[in-house]
Amino acid sequence: MTFRVPVQEQRFVLDQVVGIAELTNDLDIVDAVLEGAAQYAEGEVEPLNRVGDEVGAKWSPDGVTLPQGFHEAYRHFVEGGWMTISAPADAGGQGLPGVLGAAVMEDLNAANLAFALCPMLSMGAIEALEAHGSPEQKRDYLARIVSGEWPATMNLTEPQAGSDVGALKTRAEPNGDGSWRITGSKIYITYGEHDLADNIIHLVLARTPDAPVGTRGISLFLVPKVLPDGSRNDVRCASIEHKLGIHASPTCVMAYGDNGGATGWLIGPEHGGMRAMFTMMNNARLNVGLQGVGIAERATQRAVDYALGRVQSARAGGPSKDAVAIHEHPDVRRMLLRMRALTMGARALTYYAFGQVDRGQGGDAQASMRADVLTPLVKAWGTDVGCEVASLGIQVHGGMGYVEETGAAQYLRDARIAPIYEGTNGIQAADLVNRKLGLDGGLAFDGLIADIRAETDSPSLQALADAVEIAAATLRGAGHDDRLAGSYPFLTMTAVLSAGWLLERQSKAARGGTPFDQVKRAAAGYFMSVVVPEALGLAAGAEAGAELLYSVPAEALA
């Protein structure tokens, strides 16, 4: 069951969906990065996936230890420059398009999601420091985060402040020398502590004295594990969580200031933490959608491999009574094509969104707003696809899929976190209907639908576009409760519409007779003829309103 990064597919999507040639002049570099990252992910990272799951990260009072092999693989990650692909050149990056860095991250996600989380968190920090950091912070920290030498973390959540970040209580008080004293406790901090690197750069949301309540009073601080003078900062990992999956990714409870206070430095202006956080968050949300793509790719490959080799039962109505490989049975074939179609759809949507971010950073304000609209779609639908495809992968394996040694079950366990973190998928749906539907007076959302309508020849996509527009009008005119009640099905409808559009475009470009072109057309065909009609079935839920939901006391639902 060898893992193969789908390099040809990645390049095809970069060409047809992203328009990579408009983002960089050097397409040879694009190929070299895709090939090199594939080789690294396949050869060094994927072989550690199983031991990562079985052994996991280990906590002791002295710190967190990752399984054998992770250290060398991470060292090669740094040495290979894989962290630097899309980082800015003035910070030591290669300055290539973000979407190319995303392709590299897809490989790592597919190969070993727990490993990939370490660089993923750094990426958000790089964007935040690049946008909001002082020249000194950039000089002292950014290049080392960009190289991967010092991984970074995002410290948002506290026990009472999860989805409601504004409720956080971690305190920051000025030391008088430009530094701040940070005290408080954070939970669910991914790679908050580990032994892959000499230093870890924590980006920590905290509240300064007399700060306004809620999100307006939050500031962002840089808190290194090791201080510039080489001494250890007052931050430690109090424990790690025992989780359903991503066992090698330490999910840390972090204690700041148990011994008087951790030293930190303000990033950006005081009370400007939310803006900096959203810089990190938007990046992270697209990257989490990408986790769904990676897991879906890996689960699909494994299921197809198994279905090619597992012989069971004659084909119904077939010419022979001999048992056949199970991929020949129609319902197994249905699952495999569904997995492939959903994976391709999620990849197309995710890469497209990363490409819009790149165009936005190049000054295209329309593209930037398009990326804002797409972000909740990518995060929520991409991660839902990851879970559905991983679960189908188990099903294709039959009883073997339920046995851990097979490996199929781990993908579902790993994938299941993605709809939860970096803003639950429900939060994404709320973001879509409360913010993105009205962005630029509604033009940002409407422009997406108009572009789809202008390009598609598919009657089923046109029908879904009709339904999305009707639902959008309903939700725009609705009160808070009704709008939120329909938000999740509305998000799924919009995501399927958008992904279908990008699959259709690829299908038209894949006119040849190669297996690659055949699969492209079959996946798009399945998506249009089966997945899009399913999304139409969600319209009733999108417009159902909230009255029924509140017609009963919640206690009575238990």
Added chain:
Amino acid sequence: MTFRVPVQEQRFVLDQVVGIAELTNDLDIVDAVLEGAAQYAEGEVEPLNRVGDEVGAKWSPDGVTLPQGFHEAYRHFVEGGWMTISAPADAGGQGLPGVLGAAVMEDLNAANLAFALCPMLSMGAIEALEAHGSPEQKRDYLARIVSGEWPATMNLTEPQAGSDVGALKTRAEPNGDGSWRITGSKIYITYGEHDLADNIIHLVLARTPDAPVGTRGISLFLVPKVLPDGSRNDVRCASIEHKLGIHASPTCVMAYGDNGGATGWLIGPEHGGMRAMFTMMNNARLNVGLQGVGIAERATQRAVDYALGRVQSARAGGPSKDAVAIHEHPDVRRMLLRMRALTMGARALTYYAFGQVDRGQGGDAQASMRADVLTPLVKAWGTDVGCEVASLGIQVHGGMGYVEETGAAQYLRDARIAPIYEGTNGIQAADLVNRKLGLDGGLAFDGLIADIRAETDSPSLQALADAVEIAAATLRGAGHDDRLAGSYPFLTMTAVLSAGWLLERQSKAARGGTPFDQVKRAAAGYFMSVVVPEALGLAAGAEAGAELLYSVPAEALA
């Protein structure tokens, strides 16, 4: 987070959906059984769910050991007579309706799925022995299986014979004294070995000398772990599987005849194994559907409890800026009502099917065929509901849902086996379209739809009935591949239609102002207005045919 068996709901479904008063004269006994089983499941079985997951069944060369507490709970299960509810009186049973025994099993499934699997397997064996066993077999074994003293197992699967049971190779040769010598190896044998009882009665499918190939040559044998003379039979557990869930349920590799041959006795006629197996299987399939119901109930209760206590964020558009319990947020409320509606729908459909079996055993041939039609719907859709609801339960918990200590993740891990065993859900879909759609010349299926049409006042159910009839006509006229290609979405449509019908009936009967009646109406309302339209969205997939599936070489999907 106390588990509460929904006794009022169970009784309501028994009254309104099953018509329990037509199946037994003694409704006081019905209440006593429901109350007593609830007390036992809540007080003794549920508290072992966690330790069962964490410690699990342990294998050694001497046998399999269950976690502490399981032995006493099982002893009380036997002493309480909980195995005997619906077993025939002449075998020591109480002769009550099977649907009442099903309600007891639902409690155990919800409380502790791994524990419940032990009695579940015995139930199929009781039916098989009652229908096909000799008077001596009944005398020597049946009463002790009925009491629970000697649990029974089903030995079908072999490495090369999973869904294709006819490919099995285990051999049975006559000893000349009426007994047979059994040699071979079986896999995935639930509770194949354990330390809950002094003896275990294995029902084993094997092939006699010169038997025809395939399923026509299979015979069923009774192979006790301990022989009548008190000696140990030549059967042992070679290993147990390391699984995603149901850790306390030992999934055994069984070796028959490593030391010359295990002694067994033929049940029913030689080559009559498939008939006996289907007796076990049909019972087991309804019971597996019931596992989906139990897990869904438990996951729903836990999610509602959490949502009542977890305070996070102010309600959007609400009068206060204060954070509220998360059940007040519309999308959380949507998840909770969806969980409750799907759970109620699956319970109604499952109990209805058990009731039809009871009527069939009372001589009603129409009811018996109705049960045959319903069995694949209950097994496949009931288990899909179990997984969906368990996954929603994780989502309601946010980050806490991904932490194993919370308990929500175990439900998804446990639930995920149910779509696989006792015939994968794909096999159920094939059974529906290849056998049940044509049963009694099609009248059995059409009669179900006609009954629904005659009773429902719901436009959305009528629309779904239209779509099911159109799809049924398409699939009946289709070739093998096209029929199977649409089988899974067709099954889901039919199951949702049937469950919706039974929810609507209950909703009409729940006219009062109690929270119970309010929830009944809200759940049915959600089902009609959201779940039924979703099922309509599956119609395209049901009629899509197989051409697209075979338009690509399977290798190219990897």
